[in-house]
Amino acid sequence: MGRRRSSPASNFLEWARRRSMPAKIFAGATLALCALVALKLTVRKIDYFFVGSEAAHAAGILVLIYKLTTKNNCSGLSLKSQGLTALFLSIRLFSSVSWESGIHIGLDLICLMATACVVYMIWFKLKSSYIKELDNFPLLFLVLALFVIALFIHPYTPQSFLIRVLWAFSMYIEAVSVLPQLYFMRNAKMIEPFTGHYVFALGVSRFLSCAYWIIETYKTNGKYFFLAGSGYFWYLSAFIAEIVQTFILADFCYYYIKSRIEGHLIMQMPV
Numbered sequence: 644m645g646r647r648r649s650s651p652a653s654n655f656l657e658w659a660r661r662r663s664m665p666a667k668i669f670a671g672a673t674l675a676l677c678a679l680v681a682l683k684l685t686v687r688k689i690d691y692f693f694v695g696s697e698a699a700h701a702a703g704i705l706v707l708i709y710k711l712t713t714k715n716n717c718s719g720l721s722l723k724s725q726g727l728t729a730l731f732l733s734i735r736l737f738s739s740v741s742w743e744s745g746i747h748i749g750l751d752l753i754c755l756m757a758t759a760c761v762v763y764m765i766w767f768k769l770k771s772s773y774i775k776e777l778d779n780f781p782l783l784f785l786v787l788a789l790f791v792i793a794l795f796i797h798p799y800t801p802q803s804f805l806i807r808v809l810w811a812f813s814m815y816i817e818a819v820s821v822l823p824q825l826y827f828m829r830n831a832k833m834i835e836p837f838t839g840h841y842v843f844a845l846g847v848s849r850f851l852s853c854a855y856w857i858i859e860t861y862k863t864n865g866k867y868f869f870l871a872g873s874g875y876f877w878y879l880s881a882f883i884a885e886i887v888q889t890f891i892l893a894d895f896c897y898y899y900i901k902s903r904i905e906g907h908l909i910m911q912m913p914v
Contacts, residue, residue: 703844710837
């Protein structure tokens with residue numbers, strides 16, 4: 644019986660596995676750069692990046708709802724992550740309803756309603772399968788610290804001071820909202836398929852949003868960064884927040900793709 648032939652993707656992952664960490668980072672950065680160039684050449688309207696990001700997020704949450712309604716258990720899900728998601732979506736909707744376009748409001752509203760449904764099912768309907776002991780990421784001081792940062796670093800727009808602070812606060816919370824879920828999965832060591840699909844969708848969402856900021860920075864020759872020298876740190880902090888979100892999820896996305904190519908239904912988190 645002949646040996647099964649490996650696919651090019653599996654060969655690449657095997658090659659990457661044997662490389663040193665700096666080589667892996669370089670390869671990942673090169674692939675990301677190629678993806679950014681391809682997006683810049685094919686996507687005509689830069690606002691589509693945000694639309695794609697919000698759509699990917701909505702798709703991920705709908706996957707969770709499908710899991711909860713068909714499997715009747717919420718094992719593997721972090722209630723804290725879902726709570727943070729509901730919090731930043733609520734604040735963003737409240738602070739942007741007067742000046743954002745309809746499609747953004749609509750997608751955020753869909754995400755918020757779907758997230759509220761997930762929170763309700765974990766907290767009440769499927770509480771017996773929620774593993775609270777593994778959902779132990781410390782949140783209070785982190786959220787308070789982000790609010791203090793938002794008080795000082797926020798956009799200078801025509802809106803009121805409160806709206807500007809809340810908008811910045813929602814963005815900072817969004818940057819760390821997935822941390823409890825990743826911490827939960829690292830505690831559990833194993834990731835079931837639907838949870839993996841959801842977190843991967845978040846990774847796609849973050850990459851598209853980060854692509855917007857990188858391409859916008861390139862198109863403006865980075866002029867907004869120079870404003871930091873005048874004490875205007877909002878653009879720099881927003882850019883860093885997007886980069887942080889993307890890098891937080893990049894490692895998971897690598898192992899997710901590797902697991903799917905190898906045909907593993909249950910994914911293992913690296914120690």
